[in-house]
Amino acid sequence: MAKLKNIIRQLSEKDFNAVYNSLIDSNAEKSAYLLKSMREKSLPDSKIMEELEVNTNAYYTLRSRLNQKIEEYLLQQMENPRTDILKKVANINEIIFTKKRAIAIATLKKLEKELLDYDLSNELTIVYKSLKKLQVHSPDYFNYSQLYNRHVAYMLAVDKAEDLVADYFKKYGHYTLTQGPTDLLELSLINKEVNSTCSLYDSHRLYVYKSCINIWHRLFVEPDENVSEEELEPVEDMLLKVDKILDEYHLDSIYYHLRVVFEYLKLEYYNHYHVFRKAEKYFEEVNENIPTLMSNYSLFTFPSHFLNTKLERALRLGNEQELYEENDAIFAIYEPDMQDIPKLLNYIAYRALSCYYAGKYSEAARWINNLLNEVSLKKYPMAQLEIKVLLALQYCLMNDFDLFNQLINSIQRQIRILGKDNVEPILSFTKALKIAISETKRQKEQKIRAVLDKYRLFEKPDNIFSPTMQIRIDDEFIIKLSH
Template sequence: MEYYVYFCGLIYFYRYSCIQKILFHWKVRKSQNLEHLYTKIFGYYFLISKLEQFFRKFAIRLTRRIKILLNCRNTPNTMAKLKNIIKQLSTNDYEAIYNSLVESNAEKSALLLKYMREKQLSDSKIMEDLDVNTNAYYTLRSRLNQKIEEYLLNQMESPRTELLKKVANITEIIFTKKQAIAIATLKKLERELLDYDLSNELTIVYKNLKKLHINSADYFHYSQLYNRHIAYMLAVDKAEDMLAEYFKKFGFFALSGDETDKLGLILLNNEMTNVANLYQSHRLKVYQSCMSVFHRLYVEEDKPTDNLEPIEDILEEVSHTFDSYKADSIYYHLKLVFEYLKLEYYNHYKVYKKAEKFYEDVNESSAILLSNYNLFTYPAQFLSTKLERTLRMNLQGQLYEENEALFENFEYDDDNIALYINYVVYRAICCYYADKYSEAAKWLNDLLNDLSLKRYPYATIEIKSILALQYCLMKEMDLFNQLINSIQRQIRILGKEDCSHIISFLKIMKIATSEAKKEKAEKIRNVADKISDVDRRLFSPTKYIKIDDKLVKLLCGD
């Protein structure tokens, strides 16, 4: 704002100067040609108005720009992310970074790293301890962030990274080495790249081998290899794109239950099968398995007449592939996806003993699975599987505290609507089982306020029904009645036949809030028995509300 005031001052000073000049002309020329005088006055005022417009716009833009820069610089989110990164460093990585900072005489950076890692201090307190001003502090923080990034990047060095460096150095080899040596080097590089299945880099090798053999009979051979790998590279890219698109669409299908969305998933699954069949490629087979296993569990369940490869055999084959290509970084990370798929497979067919073998590993990595693996699977389903397991084992009371540790640094993507909804509803249900009804209501209210769920009416009434239960337990009857009326209006639009379980769920709460006290508990149990047999959509969190004796007593006010 100071800049705006400053420029306005300049404008008014200039205006005052112009007025002085006009008065001077008036005095000098008052006996002369008035037309000339009026022209002069008009010219000065025209110039003043133009300059005033220019300076005002410039001042406003400059002020806005400065505010934006200051806001970006002081955003707490950036600070929080740096703290999260530092806290997630392993002990060895932390000590290595700290020692390197000390050795390079960056003592204040080392102290900043230590404070963020070991102490819960505010920015102002850290600045005070480091004896730096605001500008120096943010510069220090920026440098520390850069140091950490450089260290982590260096830790990624691997045989695969060395290969990529060699590929980047191909041009240098061609121009500085004899042709025979260059060809021998490229052929060796070809074999190494084939071991890692690096199709993109292989195209570069074949392109150069083709050029080096332009005067020999092998030119055609390498031209064919080049063309084949270009096509294969495009097939792999397409498979990866289809995989990501499939799980994005699955999220929509899970929320809506729409048959059109289901048809889209079936078509994508068929197309992935066709692409995978084009090549004898273990990578395409792995990508196809990511999709087909999930598809057969949650979209089109296997029928006795289907002549399909058993899912267990697919999972076993993928495990062998991973064992054969241990240095492949993509496969290294996809191991978690297939651990998750094994868990889902055994849980789906109620082979709980085998499912338990995979549960702990997946659960420990659940935050990473939810945030980083949405391109290769649908991790939100794990939250439902986890709720089913805890209800089956009567461990739902432990979820709230466990979440505090598991999701301490979890950052969900607001744009991934399916994941966002599933995560928030999961957290709300966990709060409910911890008897924190107010907190559960806050999670759900924030969700309904943050997102427009018009596209997912069935999901909306599911969420609102759980929220209504929280209001009922909190004795917030005005809010409860408003919400119940809203849900009932939506049910009338959607049709009662598709919402029978919600109608029963609402009926339980109406019985609980009715003035009649006679046989409330018995009536609630009778209605609850009817809910369990109802077929539901994939996203149906009300089924995780266990209508047991504890809830019945709470509803009846006992």
């Protein structure tokens, strides 16, 4: 909320009136009132909700729509010379055929400078190709031939870097579900390859792409503790350098959209090292953008990990029961990609856990059952086991003996196939569930407590899909299972 208030208060009078009038014209009176209240009053959210006569869910939706409306307006007002440059590039042939040679060369050289400022390698190759043709009888022909060849190579390096970033996060998603040594090796090789590719050129764009992988890799795959400090650029320095690049090239459309990725990386960085006070600075912005981040940014990061971060934050702050109501507003227009299994599993597990913490066990079970009916998880047996155990917990709390017994038999078969030593946390958790649903009442609570005391000893790594580890194991949970 603080971010939205700051944006509104920083709007010029002209911009504020334009946004306000557009809201009034489109019959969005409540949004207009919210805009005016945030600019002119210092009312708490509860008071604004009371005056608007809306609940928390509707208020959150209203706020998000207002934020989107303001962003759309500001984007429309933004002067973008980059678009003009691209139009000029599209008209190069017109210049060559209609202008005198000297004028054409001068125009192309000016265009070259502008393209260099924006690091538009694809368009630069067109300019150098044209300059090379115009200088075919001049000593400068060789120079422009070299520049053309160099920028073709650079263009290919940028394309390769983009592909490597996308491949890395696709592979990372699989790694979270398999923990396979082959996937881990591939992640390390991609990380090294992107570093090697980016070292060929002194390019801010390649540095930004490299940072997407490097920072994530050091947080969740190969922690800094495993490498000597002299070999690594500090993560905070990398984030600071990227911020400067994004600020300097603020009209670059890719950089404009990548800003939220690096806000997300800052959040995960500070959260990883338990510097929660600093992490909070970035939480709200990422949270507001999570549907877009989940839908459109998988090529540059692993956005669904934020859902784990968000749930862990809620458990730490003790407001996990509020997630359920908030989800309806946040994910109102989000459509999960059924082919992106790692992201889908994180999303469904998060929605199911949100239902669980709100006491809506049947709805949690419905989320999981829909997943199991629509998607095959045979390639990811460990993840499938986790999801099934989470479902078994819901059946246990619903006292649905038939469905629980049917499911627990399937779980036990899978445990035998995978090997008990490989799934010790799951084994302990299912043992507690079996005690909970059994008809015996003698010392049930003590037995469950003894099993879960052992379960608590297992630690949840950041890079493993394990929703069962996100169940709060406390006295309330034990009592709930015992009755």
